[in-house]
Amino acid sequence: MRKVNPERFEARRRHVREAALACFKRKGFHQASMADICAEAAMSPGNVYRYYDSKEAIIAAICEEDRRQLTARLERLQHSRNLFDSMLEIAGEAMSASDPEKSKFGCEILAEAARNERIAEIVRRHNAAVVALCAAAIRQAQAQRQVDPALDAEAAAAVLVAAAEGLSARLALFPALDAPRSLAAFRLLLQRFLSPRLG
Amino acid sequence: MRKVNPERFEARRRHVREAALACFKRKGFHQASMADICAEAAMSPGNVYRYYDSKEAIIAAICEEDRRQLTARLERLQHSRNLFDSMLEIAGEAMSASDPEKSKFGCEILAEAARNERIAEIVRRHNAAVVALCAAAIRQAQAQRQVDPALDAEAAAAVLVAAAEGLSARLALFPALDAPRSLAAFRLLLQRFLSPRLG
Incomplete structure (x- = not known):
């Protein structure tokens, strides 16, 4: 052989x-x-x-590749002095790098998940893994007081991942949305949501 | 006749x-x-x-009905003493009232929009109208200094609508997400993003 x-x-x-x-x-x-x-x-x-x-195996592999990319991005946090700025940078990068065709395909797969239990299972596992990676990054920044320690890291991560993916899909589908303006607003939203409270 | x-x-x-x-x-x-x-x-x-x-005419009518509901909700702001709390309340209401089947169907229609220009046109017009309604509510609250007047109302509305719809879709599709915890995090996000800055 x-x-x-x-x-x-x-x-x-x-x-x-x-x-x-x-x-x-x-x-x-x-x-x-x-x-x-x-x-x-x-x-x-x-x-x-x-x-x-199978087509399902291909979808699972595409999700896996996505997680590998995100993991590689988040690993940079290990070497970062300012976790907060690095997190904002990574989020901005992930959003601007997100290929419109891939975002459109994300909608397709969510729609398929609503009807096809095998796809739903793959998408659920993928979402849980992505949320867990982001929650770990938030907790790491909380330990260093760079993110508000009072935040529920898991719930914050779930909401931010949903927001980022929802926005990427809409930027891909609605060319009338002004991408740089929307991304600036998203960055501000992250900053205000995550920042440690004063006083 | x-x-x-x-x-x-x-x-x-x-x-x-x-x-x-x-x-x-x-x-x-x-x-x-x-x-x-x-x-x-x-x-x-x-x-x-x-x-x-046509099927397209049915989709257009479903979108129209959605906008009518949102408009009715936002009209309550006219009679509100505390615009900010009322906005949070309306957002929370719109999210919890959102029927999981309707959120799943939203994914289906976004997926279809990626391939079908007639559907894309309907969905784009709908999104622009919803964003405009929310931006008007934000501007009204800014005029009364209940929302940070420095925020770009249009971009903030676009990001928040995308986030709310992205989160509703994921709550419908991923039963492992804890809905009350996610909604609490979303409410906090709105609050921190929109609140007037101190000092």
């Missing part, structure tokens, strides 16, 4: 994920089939199934 | 909208057809088309 080159394996996985995203965009998640994905990737089904055996 | 009784006409329109929502929930907006809606409403196509001539 030939040995698998891990880099090449990962590159093929990415190729399949990108082909899947293109199909989901064109047809919607529900209507796109594994056959469409094979055609888009220009790969045989036998070959595609070596990487992912 | 028989005269139309306006109350009866409105009741029939509501009946058609409710039948449509049941179909959209079961099949998704894209897959549900006008024929499905007629069957669900137990009405002939000729009859249904007197009220709405």
Whole structure:
């Protein structure tokens, strides 16, 4: 048996994920089939199934990649002197870097989750993991009194993640919204919500 | 020609909208057809088309009804002594009253808007109208120094509407989120974001 080159394996996985995203965009998640994905990737089904055996597995992998990116961003907090500014910076970065196509796809997957229990399960686990990462960052900043220690870190994280994703989706869908103005207001909201209270 | 009784006409329109929502929930907006809606409403196509001539017209009417509710809520501000508390109360009310099925349907319509320009146009106009209503309420409270006059009312409204809708959708989809705790955090966020600055 030939040995698998891990880099090449990962590159093929990415190729399949990108082909899947293109199909989901064109047809919607529900209507796109594994056959469409094979055609888009220009790969045989036998070959595609070596990487992912279902549309759900592809969605789970896309969520995982998102969490890896967020984890990498949050790891920078370990080396930061000013946790608060770094958190604002990371939030701003995550929002401006968020690809409009990905935000639109996020709406599609939430809509699918309302009807499809397997997708709902993946999306729920993903949301819980993202909220836990953000809550840990908030708690770390609270320990250093850079975020108001009286805040309920878990609930604050849940609300901020929902707000950030809700805003990204609307910026992607409503071109009339002024993105820099909205992002400035969001940054101010974070700052006022999280800052330690005076006095 | 028989005269139309306006109350009866409105009741029939509501009946058609409710039948449509049941179909959209079961099949998704894209897959549900006008024929499905007629069957669900137990009405002939000729009859249904007197009220709405397309799925898009039904969506537009559902959005309109939402705006009417929000307008009625915001009108209470005219008679309020404490604008700030009334705004918090209205926001809390709108969030807790939001039917999980309606929030899930909101995700479906955002997803459809990403692919269907006619739906996108309806959703965009709706969002702009809701943001304008909230911005007007914020400006009114700013004039009375109950909300920080330095805030950009339009951008603040856009961010808060996105946050509220993003949170409602997630509360509907993720039963593990603790709704009272999340709503308390959201209320605190509103309070800290909007309050006049001291000193």
